Amino acid sequence: MATAISNRLEVLKTYKIYIGGQFPRTESGRFYSPVSPSGKKLANVCLCSRKDFRDAVVSARGAFGGWSGRAAFNRSQILYRMAEMLEGRKAQFMEELVLQGSSKSNAEKEVNLATDRLIYYAGWCDKFQQLFSAVNPVASSHFNFSVPEPTGVVSIIAPQGDSLLGLVSVIAPVIAGGNTCIVLASETKPLCSVTFAEVLHSSDLPSGVVNILTGMPSELIPHFVDHMDVNAMIYCEKVPAVQKTIREKSANNLKRIHFYDNINWNTDAGQSPYFIQDCQEIKTTWHPVENIAGAGGGY
Amino acid sequence: MATKKKSNTLKLKFDTAWPYAPAPESRSAAQIKDRYELFINGEWQAPLSKKYFGTINPATEEKLSEVAMANAADVDKAVKAARNAYEKTWRKISAKERAKYIFRIARIIQEKARELAIIETLDGGKPIRESRDFDVPTAANHFFYYAGWADKLEYAFLNKKAEPLGVAGQIIPWNFPLLMAAWKIAPALATGNTVVLKPAETTPLTALKLAEIIQEADLPPGVVNILTGAGETGAAIVNHPDINKIAFTGSTDVGKIIQRAVAGTNKRVTLELGGKAANIIFEDAPLDQAVEGVINGIFFNQGHVCCAGSRLYVQESVAKQVIRxxxxxxxxxxxxxxxxxxxxxxxxxxxxxxxxxxxxxxIGRSEGAEMYESACKLPNKGFWCRPTIFTNVAQSNRIAQEEIFGPVLSILTFRTDDEVIEKANNSPYGLSAGVWTDKGSKIFNMTKRMRAGVIWANTFNKFDPTSPFGGYKESGFGREGGLHGLLPYVELKNI
Structure with a gap:
């Protein structure tokens, strides 16, 4: 018996990407093999192409109307559900983090933090609007109010260092605010991101709201910022030359650009409703108030 | 040029029974110097460029004055003055005192309102009624509104500390010269920044008058610097390495150039750019009010308004009536x-x-749209355009897609809500929009689904210092006015 078990061949996981609620391989047929700090090959991971990104934008745009139109309360429940699913797969994520070079205790800490971060943003889904909106006391006879609305489709280059926590920290505020997104996972530590897609997939998150790609930032960043149907972009590394390129290219359709290059995702500084606000537009609405014959304020 | 109408409806006549007698505002209430220097460090300084250019009255083509042409060296001088004022005085004085300076500016604008209105009209060509009743009072109110914020910023950003950015370079357009200066300067000062502002080439005079007011208000030297000039001057401001923030209002093309120019720097940017607002009339709208709103939406300020309602969508069933x-x-x-x-x-x-x-x-005519202009007489001198509408316009026509920035309205029709939303949002712009209907739930359906920063329901072209203004998509980013207008001028630090 004992020999039979030890002889059992381990089933290796195929790490695929996540587009439009499905798990395709890259259309390019290419792969790369990231290795752990000790030199062990982690997996054959999809080396995504521009075409994969464009497909992802199509699904993100398609999902935007539905997702942004949902009740904020419903978005809140779905983010909470994501946290539940993540918690349930804790062991799997820890194992992948350890493979990617974390210590066991750090891995556990990271999964816990990521789960808690989802719950944090689940709570914000139906509250940040009240924080960032206003009723404006205009001088004329009008009712006037300003509310935040999601910017649209957001392309994200996830933090390279924190494989799971970084990914969750940049996705959660974007989708909590009603946007949809395309995320490029950490190049050297992509395992958790693909597994996180499975969490999303089982959390009632509508397909296309989050799309996750793996590959080379150096290859994909120009496309992430060039695409005319992307409204905002998030980049998390302090690489001046890349930041310069991103800002230059963003002018094509005036993407909103956010560089989160100085944030420690492991602390409370890594979460805030102001991250939600970054991918919101303020809409101001006016309507006349009838004022017949100069009627005053009496009852 | 007016086309003869073949319909049997009675044509209203306006030009016979009760003609208006001329009622000109007196020019003598305004003092314009023959020449203006640059306003740097609280003083009038001759430009290092040694160059000047004329500014004319577009209604008569007569020269009103000549103003200095600031070059890169002048810009550098102004930025140094602004930096010095930021480090040594403006960031150090108490917020309460900062507020009082801004209140002072507001008050002096009110005191000099008549003169400012006349100069605005002379230099820019806009009707005195608009300068007097809109531009100038709204500019004063804007300073008054933001003055009050200066010592209350800790209430504006929960759980964060708002700190000034430093020196703000501000570039403004020619359509609302004084008001745009107020929109730029007031929030910058209230949040503790100092300013280098460039008014538009064709309308520098009220900004220079504002410089006189700022001098009169005893604002510490260098807190506000005003440089006249052209595109080159603006470029020198955008490219100056010691500027922390660029605020620009103008065309989308220039906005994109600025966004590219600041790449690789830490400059913060807000852009308030072009628009092609959809103004939508449903069949259940109060049509007379809607028509007034459409007229105001497109002909206010000769249509030189980035949020002008330049695309009119009329529900098919009432299109004929509305056009009549x-x-x-x-x-x-x-x-x-x-x-x-x-x-x-x-x-x-x-x-x-x-x-x-x-x-x-x-272009409109050659694309096959039908043009109609009012039959009014135009003066011989100056630059004039009759109020004009195009009917039979297709969604893909350039006059339905591109910003004209003049008194020209493109009229399109629709049948269903979904159709008009699709058409209204089918634009790279997203600055403003309007909807006219008597049904409340329909208003909110429309206002919610239209992708634009300012939406007027059963009204149009209303502005207020407390009301945030700014665009979605290629109409730019950042808001001006209201609580939200503070954010572009502060850095939020963790407490």
Whole structure:
């Protein structure tokens, strides 16, 4: 018996990407093999192409109307559900983090933090609007109010260092605010991101709201910022030359650009409703108030 | 040029029974110097460029004054003055005192309102009624509103500390010269920044008058610097390495150039750019009010308004009626001397802009749309354009897609809510929009689904210092006005 078990061949996981609620391989047929700090090959991971990104934008745009139109309360429940699913797969994520070079205790800490971060943003889904909106006391006879609305489709280059926590920290505020997104996972530590897609997939998150790609930032960043149907972009590394390129290219359709290059995702500084606000537009609405014959304020 | 109408409906006549007598505002209430220098470090300084250029009255083409042409060296001098004022005085004085300076500016603008209105009209061509009743009072109110914020910023950003950015470079357009200066300067000062501002080439005078007011208000030297000049001056501001923030209002093309120019720097940017607002009339709308709103939406300030309602969508069932009413109302608009208090539509701001508008009139006709202009007489001198509408416009026509920035309305029709939402949002712009209907739930359906920063329901072209203004998509980013107008001028630090 004992020999039979030890002889059992381990089933290796195929790490695929996540587009439009499905798990395709890259259309390019290419792969790369990231290795752990000790030199062990982690997996054959999809080396995504521009075409994969464009497909992802199509699904993100398609999902935007539905997702942004949902009740904020419903978005809140779905983010909470994501946290539940993540918690349930804790062991799997820890194992992948350890493979990617974390210590066991750090891995556990990271999964816990990521789960808690989802719950944090689940709570914000139906509250940040009240924080960032206003009723404006205009001088004329009008009712006037300003509310935040999601910017649209957001392309994200996830933090390279924190494989799971970084990914969750940049996705959660974007989708909590009603946007949809395309995320490029950490190049050297992509395992958790693909597994996180499975969490999303089982959390009632509508397909296309989050799309996750793996590959080379150096290859994909120009496309992430060039695409005319992307409204905002998030980049998390302090690489001046890349930041310069991103800002230059963003002018094509005036993407909103956010560089989160100085944030420690492991602390409370890594979460805030102001991250939600970054991918919101303020809409101001006016309507006349009838004022017949100069009627005053009496009852 | 007005086309003869074949319909049997009675044509209203406006030009016979009760003509308006001329009611010109007096020019003598305004003092304009023959020449203006640059306002740097609280003083009038001759430009290092040694160059000056003329500014004219677009209604008569007469030269009003000449102003200095700031070059890169002048910009550098102004930025140094602004940096020095930021480090040594403005960031150090108490917020309460900062507020009082800004209140002072607001008050002096009010005191000099008449003179400012006359100069605004002379230099820009807009009707005195608009300068007097809108531009100048709204500019004063804007300073008054933001003055009060200066010592209350800790209430504006929960759980964060708002800190000033430093020196703000601000570049403003020619359509609302004084008001745009107020929109830029007031929030920058309230949040503790110092300013280098460049007014537009064709309308520098009220900004220079504002410099006199700032001097009179005893604002510490260098806190506000005002440099006249052209595109080159603006470029020198955008590219100056010691500027922390660029705020620009103008065309989308220039906005994109600025966004590219600041790449690789830490400069923060806000852009308030072009628009092609959809103004939507449903069949259940109060049509007379809607027509007034459409007229105001497109002909206010000769249509030189980035949020002008330049694409009219009328529900098919009432299209004929609305177009009839619009044409009638257009005939009653008084076009002419901007200084006349009865004038509705003044002069086009510049020869260059008139050429742009005429180019689009040509494009509209050649694309097959039907053009109708009011039959008004135009003065012999100056730059003028009759109120104009195009009917039979297709969504893909350039006059339905591109910003004309003149008194030219493109009219399209629709049948269903979904159709008009699709058409209204089918634009790279997203600055403003309007909807006219008597049904509340329909209003909110529309206002929610239209992708634009400012939406007017059963009204149009309303502005207020407390009301945030700014665009979605290629209409730019950042808001001006209201609580939200503070954010572009502060850095939020963790407490």
């Amino acid at each position: 009413k619009l044409k009638d109302r257009m005939e009653s608009l008084i076009v002419g001397d901007p200084l006349d208090k009865n004038t509705d539509i003044g002069a086009i701001n510049s020869k260059q802009q008139l050429a742009t508008i005429n180019k689009y009139l040509q």
